[in-house]
Amino acid sequence: SQQGEEDPQALSIQEGENATMNCSYKTSINNLQWYRQNSGRGLVHLILIRSNEREKHSGRLRVTLDTSKKSSSLLITASRAADTASYFCATDVNNRLAFGKGNQVVVIP
């Protein structure tokens, strides 16, 4: 069954703006991960946040995790055209990685 669910499903922003995506999940998790996919290619890991962490940064990425609300957010700051992609959250539960349906982000130059 699907675990992570991203919101919003599609986002269109101007270059330089920030993009925020949310993900909700249903069960307890070991960690939550975010991935990027460019146009039907393989997914690339962006960041992993463990269940005992609340916030994590990696370059222009900021991820938060609220286990009480079973939700996470991914913030991309100062977006670039190259950030145009689909973004997926994935929850690590019982030795399985379950993905949400993904967010399509379009950054307009």
Add this chain to the structure above:
Amino acid sequence: EAQVTQNPRYLITVTGKKLTVTCSQNMNHEYMSWYRQDPGLGLRQIYYSMNVEVTDKGDVPEGYKVSRKEKRNFPLILESPSPNQTSLYFCASSNRVRNTEAFFGQGTRLTVV
């Protein structure tokens, strides 16, 4: 270079003709899995393997088989493909002991006519 390699990248086949999609990783990962990606449905796990000779069903295993005879290889077998198995398939591997990120292959776009 650390990578997951899938072959073929593209495949068009006819209903009922057995096919195998290969997957190989060079990172000595214990965990490997197969996903299919369909529009509006995201990625759904087909099968996964926690180590050699250990495989388990994912969310959508019907119509698929896998084997894990060696650590590096995890082939996906479609014994009798049907049009509803037309999809984009991804193989992934990870080091489960350290609970780290998954590495994905570049995908296999399969069309069954």
